[in-house]
Amino acid sequence: MRERTNRHAWRACVGQPTVGSNPTPSAMIDFEAAMSLALDEARAALAHGDVPVGAVVILGDEVVARRHNEREISGDPTAHAELLALRDAARAAGSWRLSGATVVVTLEPCAMCAGAMVNARVAQVVFGAADPKAGACGSLYNLATDPRLNHEFVVIGGILQGACAALLSEFFAAKR
Numbered sequence: 001m002r003e004r005t006n007r008h009a010w011r012a013c014v015g016q017p018t019v020g021s022n023p024t025p026s027a028m029i030d031f032e033a034a035m036s037l038a039l040d041e042a043r044a045a046l047a048h049g050d051v052p053v054g055a056v057v058i059l060g061d062e063v064v065a066r067r068h069n070e071r072e073i074s075g076d077p078t079a080h081a082e083l084l085a086l087r088d089a090a091r092a093a094g095s096w097r098l099s100g101a102t103v104v105v106t107l108e109p110c111a112m113c114a115g116a117m118v119n120a121r122v123a124q125v126v127f128g129a130a131d132p133k134a135g136a137c138g139s140l141y142n143l144a145t146d147p148r149l150n151h152e153f154v155v156i157g158g159i160l161q162g163a164c165a166a167l168l169s170e171f172f173a174a175k176r
């Protein structure tokens, strides 16, 4: 199959795990299964014309939040999947502090979302496709492992990256 070109160039970068200084979460997580849930969420964003990005938050071995991008439908510039999922997770946990949490998201988090993850003290972030235009977990910035910040988290990229990137490419190709 020929690779479809698109102006947003959601390149599928090979995920290189970046190890932060925090201990890894105790629970063993099936990253691909969790990413499949995030992909289901991402597809739900298509129903209202939002860029298909989905995120889930795992605490212990439980999925406590699953959301998708709602920027268009809510008219809210901060309504990224990860932020909405962090809010739900904090509500479920009864605390803003999400120590031990894993965020699984189809696209590398932006600076806003990565900043929120630092503030939420999450343990790790697992993403699908890298975002060379806005990614802040290794592509443009790395807010996950900046020693000037008061928290660092582990980043694992490239989980089901083909499916995650294809969903975005198809969305932008269809908009042209």
Ligand SMILES: [Zn+2]
Binding pocket: 080, 082, 109, 110, 111, 112, 113, 114
């Ligand atoms: Zn974001």
